Amino acid sequence: MVCAMKTTRLTFIGAGNMARSLIGGLVADGWDPACISVSDPDTEQLSALSSRFQVNTDTNNHTVTEDAEVVVLAVKPQVIRDVALDLADLIQKQQPLLISIAAGIRATDLQRWLGGSCALVRCMPNTAALVQSSATALWHNENVTEEQTDLAETILRAVGLALWVESEDLMDTVTALSGSGPAYFLLVMEALQEAGQVLGLPETTAKLLSLQTAFGAAKMALESSEDAAILRQRVTSPGGTTEKALEILENGGLRALFSDALNAARERSRELADQFGAE
Numbered sequence: 327m328v329c330a331m332k333t334t335r336l337t338f339i340g341a342g343n344m345a346r347s348l349i350g351g352l353v354a355d356g357w358d359p360a361c362i363s364v365s366d367p368d369t370e371q372l373s374a375l376s377s378r379f380q381v382n383t384d385t386n387n388h389t390v391t392e393d394a395e396v397v398v399l400a401v402k403p404q405v406i407r408d409v410a411l412d413l414a415d416l417i418q419k420q421q422p423l424l425i426s427i428a429a430g431i432r433a434t435d436l437q438r439w440l441g442g443s444c445a446l447v448r449c450m451p452n453t454a455a456l457v458q459s460s461a462t463a464l465w466h467n468e469n470v471t472e473e474q475t476d477l478a479e480t481i482l483r484a485v486g487l488a489l490w491v492e493s494e495d496l497m498d499t500v501t502a503l504s505g506s507g508p509a510y511f512l513l514v515m516e517a518l519q520e521a522g523q524v525l526g527l528p529e530t531t532a533k534l535l536s537l538q539t540a541f542g543a544a545k546m547a548l549e550s551s552e553d554a555a556i557l558r559q560r561v562t563s564p565g566g567t568t569e570k571a572l573e574i575l576e577n578g579g580l581r582a583l584f585s586d587a588l589n590a591a592r593e594r595s596r597e598l599a600d601q602f603g604a605e
C-alpha cells in the first residue's frame with residue numbers, strides 16, 4: 327500500500343514555498359520524484375525544483391494535470407479562482423483527488439469554479455512546514471474515498487503533524503489556532519527575550535535561552551502523555567519563582583487574551599473566505 331502510494335502521480339499547481347516544502351518532504355520520505363510534476367509561470371522556480379529534486383516541471387497547468395491522480399492546489403487564495411476555472415474541464419474529465427492548501431477557500435466555491443463536484447481535501451498547514459514541522463489540519467468532502475484520505479494524510483505528513491477535522495467550519499478555528507499560531511509563539515519568545523534583556527542579559531544570551539526554552543517545553547509536552555496543565559503544575563513549586571511569574575500572567579488575563587485573539591482571527595478567516603468566494 328505504502329509503496330503504491332509513493333508512485334501515485336502527483337501534481338502541484340504552484341511551485342512556491344509550500345509546494346517546495348511538501349516536495350522536499352515527500353522525496354525525503356521516498357516518493358518517486360518521477361511521479362511528481364509541478365507547474366508555475368516562473369521558470370526559475372521550476373528549474374530550481376527540478377535540479378534539486380529531479381521532479382517534472384512545466385509552465386502549463388494543463389500539461390501537468392492531464393494524467394494526475396492527485397492535484398495539489400498550492401497557489402495563493404487570490405489566484406485560485408482563475409486556476410480552477412481554467413482547469414475545470416480537465417478536472418471533471420480526469421476526476422483526480424484535489425488537495426487545496428489555499429487558506430480560506432471554501433469547498434462550495436472551489437467546486438463551483440471547478441464546474442461540479444469532485445473529491446476534495448482542504449488543508450491548513452502552517453509556516454513551520456518550511457522546516458517540516460507544520461501542524462496541519464485536514465478536512466475532506468463526501469466524495470473522497472478511504473484510500474484518498476490515506477493519500478492526503480501521507481502527503482501532508484511529509485511536512486509535519488497532520489490531523490483530520492470533521493466539519494469544514496472548523497477550518498476557520500484551525501486557521502486561528504495553528505495557521506496563525508506560529509506568530510503567537512514567536513511573540514512570546516520575543517517578549518521573553520526583551521524582558522531578559524531588560525533584566526541585564528546580553529541580547530544573544532536572552533534570545534537563545536528564550537528560543538531553546540520554547541523548543542524544550544514543546545518537545546517535553548509532545549513526548550509526554552500528560553496534559554500541558556499537569557506538566558506545568560509539576561514544574562511550579564509552591565512558593566517558588568515559577569509560581570510568582572505565573573500568578574502575574576494569570577492575573578493579567580493571559581487566557582482571556584488568547585481566547586479573544588482566536589475569536590478575532592476566526593472571524594477574520596470567515597470574512598476572507600466570504601471575500602475570496604464572492605465571485
Ligand SMILES: NC(=O)c1ccc[n+]([C@@H]2O[C@H](COP(=O)([O-])OP(=O)(O)OC[C@H]3O[C@@H](n4cnc5c(N)ncnc54)[C@H](OP(=O)(O)O)[C@@H]3O)[C@@H](O)[C@H]2O)c1
Nearest residue numbers: 340341342343344366400401402403427428429451452453
Ligand atoms: N506559506 C505559509 O505559511 C502557508 C500556510 C498555510 C497555507 N498556505 C497556503 O499555501 C498556498 C501557497 O502558499 P505559498 O506560501 O507557497 O505561496 P507562494 O510562495 O507565493 O507560491 C505560490 C506559487 O504559485 C505561483 N502561481 C501564481 N499564479 C499561478 C498560476 N496561475 N498557475 C500556477 N502557479 C501560479 C506563484 O508564482 P508567482 O510568484 O510568479 O506569482 C508562486 O510561485 C496559499 O494558498 C496559502 O494560503 C501557506
